[in-house]
Amino acid sequence: MKPKTPLETRYLGLIDKNRGRIDRLCRAWARTSADRDDLRSEIQLQLWRALPSFEGRSSEDTWLYRVALNVAMLSGRREQGRRRRNETWERTAAAPPPEPSPPESLERQERLDQLTEVVAALDPGDRALVTMVLEGLPHAQIAEVVGITANHVGVRVHRLKQKLARLMAAPKEGIHA
């Protein structure tokens, strides 16, 4: 097997470290598992293309979210979303559990499904913000990713908390952000 170049090693390390984040981002931005796979491939491709010019001026997290969210927002997801508006949002679990789950696990899964639907129903600007808030990114970093001030992020996150609380409390069929 050919030895990997430093760039390849760095890239694979980055993908490995952020696999969960990229996965969750795809779940928030793409409706079906096929769309999520497409989006994941597109993000991986753009990360590969952008990595040689990453000079560390921002943190790796900021850089990763910038590239990934730019792809999610600007790629063809919206067209696919429009075409498939009537389809149900595919469940968050990668595969159905093979054996019966305990009740608390089912409850947790239902809540996760509801959260995914709530996040997906938000407009793209709010969705970008919420995905980063749920990942635990500080306001200053979110501000850097989006290109707005940290104060403005604070104001918007405050409003989004209220919105999320309202939507999570609403019955499932009533999710309209």
Add this chain to the structure above:
Amino acid sequence: MPDRDDQLAELGRLWRDQPTRSPNVEEDQMLTQVKQDARSFDRTTLWRDARETIAAIAVLAFMGWRSWSEAGWLPKAGFAVATICMLFTITHMLRARRLHGRVGDDASLVDRLQAELHKLEVQAELLASVMSWYLLPIAVGTTAWMLALDPPRGTGKLAVSLMGLTVVFGFTGWVVWKLNQYVLRAELRPRIEELQGLLEQARAGQA
């Protein structure tokens, strides 16, 4: 409000603890695929740019060859007019592309959306004014070259040739112009509106 903060923290944990999809391809396979996709993307972009250049060079080369194989200065003068017209079109297109204001893949969302919007607005402007910078110069240049290559004898014949070429170029130009306006209306304008909406949402109230 601690309740909402607690709820957000709980939702954050729920979100982050969801099962991560295990990769369905090996690391090496994934890397090979990504590199292959990147190469194919670069090739597509290169080929798109090369196609335009090759077409322009081929047309000019053909016109030059025909002009120089004829005796006298008139065919060469016609070729010069055609070249000037084509250069005007190419310069206009390149200048518009330079105005795109490219940003990197890792630009902030707002910067990236602004750049994309600007790029589309420049494209829309090019399509809207395609008559003045593309169709008209090409029609004028080609007409001058064709008439100079085989000049009609007598004013009557010149007038008929001019009218014939005007009808042909006029009709072709009209079809091309209509197609451009259709693309502008059906594709570019909705995409511009969509991007304006996204930009507004990304900024959401920031002055």
